[in-house]
Every structure is written in structure tokens, then in C-alpha cells.
Amino acid sequence: MKKTVYARQTNEAQVQGISNCPECAKGHDNVRTKIYKFNEMDADHVTAWSKGGATTIENCQMLCKTHNIYHLRDVFVNGFKYYVKHRLKLKLC
Ligand SMILES: [Zn+2]
Numbered sequence: 001m002k003k004t005v006y007a008r009q010t011n012e013a014q015v016q017g018i019s020n021c022p023e024c025a026k027g028h029d030n031v032r033t034k035i036y037k038f039n040e041m042d043a044d045h046v047t048a049w050s051k052g053g054a055t056t057i058e059n060c061q062m063l064c065k066t067h068n069i070y071h072l073r074d075v076f077v078n079g080f081k082y083y084v085k086h087r088l089k090l091k092l093c
Pocket of ligand 1: 021023063
């Protein structure tokens, strides 16, 4: 499932000439157009599981490791329990 999301996202990014990490694509520096390899990215949920997000291809996106770690740290600040749940869900993605 991760590879399906990666392939779709990378294809769309190349057509648009932007980074295949949606967070990098929003930036203004040289990562804006960077295409990451599959092993340089991790799956993330567009809508967090705790907010009712489903584990589907539509609700799954690939983020570069920098942005995914940042996202996890954000979640971690809100409470350890939520962090654990989020990690478990990522494995299913
Ligand atoms: Zn990124």
C-alpha cells in the first residue's frame, strides 16, 4: 500500500514539477522540487486516526523523513498515548 501511494504521489509531483513530499512542495527553498526515493519517505495519515481518519489509500500520503519525524514529535507533545496509537496506525498504512 505504501508503494502504491508513493508511485501515485511521485507521478503527480513530476507532472507538476514539485517535490513528492507535499510539505516540501509548500516550501520556498531547494527542497521544493526534490523527488525523494521510496526509502527516504514514510507514510502518514492526511486525517489523523484520532480524528476519524481511515486507513485507505486516499487518506494516506508519503512524507519525507524530515517532515514525518516533525509530525510525530508534534503528536508526541500532546501525549504519549496518542503518539503510540499513531505509530501503530502507520504500520498498517
Ligand atoms: Zn518534506
